[in-house]
Amino acid sequence: MSVDLTTMIYTAEQVRDGEQDAAARCDVSMAQLMQRAAQACLEVIQHKQAAPANLLILCGPGNNGGDGWVLARLAQQAGFRVQVAATEPRSELAKLAAQAWRDQGGVVTDLTALTTAQIDNADVIIDAMLGNGLDRDLSTPFTEAVNLINRHNFAGWVLSIDVPTGLNSDTGIAMPTAVKATCTVTMIALKTGLVTGAAATYCGELVLADLGVSRAFFKTPPTLRAIQSSLVSEHLRRRNKAAHKGDFGHVLIVGGGPGMSGAALLAGQAALRCGAGKVSIACHKESQLAIAAAQPELMVHAVDNDLSALLERATVVVIGPGLGQSPWARALVERVAQWQGAVAWDADALNSLAAQPIAKPDASVWLFTPHPGEAARLLNLSASDVNANRLRALTQICQNFHAYTLLKGAGTLVKSPQQHDAWVCRRGSPALAVGGSGDVLSGVVGALLAQQTAEQIPTDQVLAIAAWLHAVAGEMAAQRGERGTLPSDLLDELRTLVNPHQDLKIGA
Ligand SMILES: NC(=O)C1=CN([C@@H]2O[C@H](COP(=O)(O)OP(=O)(O)OC[C@H]3O[C@@H](n4cnc5c(N)ncnc54)[C@H](OP(=O)(O)O)[C@@H]3O)[C@@H](O)[C@H]2O)[C@@H](O)CC1
Ligand SMILES: [K+]
Known part of the structure; x- marks a missing residue:
């Protein structure tokens, strides 16, 4: 079976531990x-830049510097004009590589004397x-070298x-100063810190160089798996021609407090566009008219604190979009928390659980979709603590709340409470950084849960599929302009994406 190596992502420690073993198994020193x-680096350079161009190679003390010293020699042999600015090599391999560069007549300046002119x-x-x-x-x-590199001009x-x-390379956290690369060539395996957190700002294009040992290395189970389009096409198949709306579930969205009808509306529209059979909204009486008028396919109910009749008819519940933090909202949270079934929790519903935790009934399945601020409240931490190690925060939420969890942000992470490894979404766009985007996501989650039986989607894949759909819909909508893309622009794109097997051209 072929393995896409770019979908398996490891911690730096796993790479350090595994690479020597993999190299030995492949008989490579x-x-x-x-x-x-x-x-591998030379080949990437040659692909983008013909010789004789000017290369300036900045080498540090360890084996990363060693890679640089060897590259200097290979690049000069390939006809590039090469300068090296370095600190004293300290690892044995780096010392040997530095000597080989000098033996070839290569010139070295001290990194401490690096100039703007260089x-x-x-x-x-x-x-x-x-x-x-x-x-x-x-x-x-x-620090000085990085600042010189990062200058805008x-x-x-x-x-x-x-x-x-x-x-x-584990957390994706940048030191106050870090190189903003155009391209990062990473060795043997992708590392977790290159695909989540602030990574996208610093890595640029990410290239994996497997150095011919990856196949031995990839026997180690990864820490993260990248969500792939195949996950979507495997589960969202062509519908049975005799299907009826009862096959595709009934989503109940609980939210839309005073002044926040739009959030519940967006969630409802996303649930409809992603194929839920029926979508009801339980909202505050002040929001009912606005939601009902905006989308006739939604069944909109004004509720005080009694959801019993609506819960009886629901297949799944999404609670949070535009819910707010009033006593009205808390009463609804408490009622939904007792309901036995699949519940997707978002936004203020998560904040409410964070403020006053409620235990999950054993028979229920809970799915959480926090952003880092909500995750911080759930864990009683600060948002920067969460961002300092997103994977750890994700794991803690799964464990503490027995919930399938999706942690939003660039490099969205998804994990189920039972499994050791997690998913990462490597797709997406800054266009998604706008209010209402999360409401659309919660509607997508609701629709997938509602169709779980018809489409045989395992619960541990619902959030991964939702993250991918939402991210790619964001990319597609952003093609008309990243800045100014609205969450409602995602709705049409979602409709295309949830029909991967359909040829959307209308034949004769
Ligand atoms: N092993 C392999 O098979 C292969 C490895 N490969 C390459 O090796 C790289 C890993 O090499 P590595 O382990 O030598 O680490 P590396 O990043 O060079 O730095 C360590 C040095 O930096 C120093 N240092 C640390 N932090 C610092 C700071 N803030 N400020 C200043 N100094 C700091 C630290 O100093 P110390 O803590 O000892 O004082 C030590 O001297 C890997 O990324 C890949 O490029 C490839 O060739 C493929 C095969
Ligand atoms: K580097």
């Missing part, structure tokens, strides 16, 4: 691995300062080897 790493003369800067050995904040001379491009210097 560490020096050969370094040679292959440098060769940077400006370069067509390509290669960041081989620090890789996955980064274990503390940057200091002189790395540098006309060339930047290739980071393995990981941009200053980015934590």
Whole structure:
């Protein structure tokens, strides 16, 4: 069976532990691995930039620097004009590689003396300062070098080897200073910190160089798996021609407090566009008219605190969009928390659970879709604590609340309470960073839950599929302009995406 190596993502520790073993199994020495790493970087450079261009290679003390020293030699042999600015090599492999560069007549300047002129003369800067050995904040001379590279007026491009210097390859947290690369060539396996958190700002295009040992390495189970389009097409098949609305579930959306009818409306519209058989909304009486007038297919009920009749008819519940934090909202949260079935919790419904926790009934399945602020409230932490280790926060929420959880933000993470590994969504767009986007997502989750039986979607894949649909709908909507894309623009795109097997052209 073929494995897409770019979908399996590991911690830096897993890579460190696994690479030596994988190299030994493939009968490759560490020096050969370094040679292959440098060769992979050279090929990426040659693809983008013909020789003789000016390369400035910045080498740090460890094996990341070693990759840089070897690259200097290979690139010069390939006809590039190469300058190296370096700190003293300290690892054995880096020392040998530095000596080989000098033996070839290569010139070296001290990284502490790096000048703006050196940077400006370069067509390509290669960041081989620090890789996955980064274990503390940057200091002189790395901070100064990174600041010089990141200046807005540098006309060339930047290739980071393995990981941009200053980015934590496990958490995706950037030190106050970190290289903003055009392209990152990472070795052997993708690392968790390159696909979540602030990674997208720093990594640029991410290229995996498997160095010929990945197949041995990939026997190790990954920490994260990238959500792929195949997950969607496997589960959202062509519908049975004799289908009726009862096959596709009844979503009840609880939300739409005073002044927040739009959130419940967006969730309802997304649930309809993603194929739920029926969608009802339980909202505040002040919101009923606005929602009903905006979308005739929605059944809109004004509720005080009695949801019993609506819950009896529902297949799944989504609670949170526009719910607010009033006593009215809390009463609804308490009622839904007792209901036995599948409940998707979002927004103020999560805040309410955070403020006054309620235990999940054993027979219920709960799905949470917090953003980092809501996740922080659920864990009694700050949002920056959550962002400092998104995967850890995700795992804690799953465990503490026995809930399938989707943690929003670039590199959305998804995890089920039972499984060890998690999913990451590598798709998406900054266009999704706008109020109402999360309401659409909760409607998508509701629709998938409602169709779970008809489409045989395992519960642990519902949030992963929803994250992918929402992210790709965002990318598609953003094609008309990232800035100014509205959550309602996602609705048409979602409709296309949930019909992957349908040829949407109308034949004769
Ligand atoms: N192993 C392999 O098979 C292969 C590995 N490969 C490559 O090796 C890289 C990993 O190499 P690595 O382990 O030597 O770590 P690396 O990132 O070079 O840094 C360690 C050095 O940095 C220092 N240091 C740390 N933080 C610092 C800071 N903030 N500020 C200043 N200094 C700091 C630390 O110093 P110390 O803590 O000892 O004082 C130590 O000297 C990997 O990313 C990939 O590029 C590829 O060739 C493929 C084959
Ligand atoms: K680097």
